[in-house]
Amino acid sequence: QVQLVESGGGLVQAGNSLRLSCAGSGRTFSGYAMGWFRQAPGKKREFAAAISWNGRSTYYADSVKGRFTISRDNAKKMVYLQMNSLKPEDTAVYYCAAADAGIIDLPDKYNLWGQGTQVTVSS
Numbered sequence: 001q002v003q004l005v006e007s008g009g010g011l012v013q014a015g016n017s018l019r020l021s022c023a024g025s026g027r028t029f030s031g032y033a034m035g036w037f038r039q040a041p042g043k044k045r046e047f048a049a050a051i052s053w054n055g056r057s058t059y060y061a062d063s064v065k066g067r068f069t070i071s072r073d074n075a076k077k078m079v080y081l082q083m084n085s086l087k088p089e090d091t092a093v094y095y096c097a098a099a100d101a102g103i104i105d106l107p108d109k110y111n112l113w114g115q116g117t118q119v120t121v122s123s
Helices: none
Strands: 003-007 010-013 018-025 033-039 046-051 058-060 068-073 078-083 092-099 117-122
Touching: 003 092, 018 033, 018 092, 018 117, 033 068, 033 078, 046 068, 046 078, 058 068
Parallel strands: 010 117
Antiparallel strands: 003 018, 018 078, 033 046, 033 092, 046 058, 068 078, 092 117
């Protein structure tokens, strides 16, 4: 089972960009679809983006489509979320997650979660 650690969060002004990283460990990393989820205070965790095990397919929530890009480098056991044109409503804790399945937007189908990294976007 892969272990996940997110990094790259921080405080940015609206309109700016940020790149989140998710570092995996374990020899089964390349067999997992990966996803990014986010959770704002007082709200339920929501899907942001997902990528297939081989990186050939991606899927985005409508709220981030065109602004966020998910990518992965299996050789480095890394998953990234490039976030452009950030908005205050993007403020949340962002979680990296792994699923032993194809790309999916259902959080309960993900097997493993990182600890999260805080992203705060000021207006």
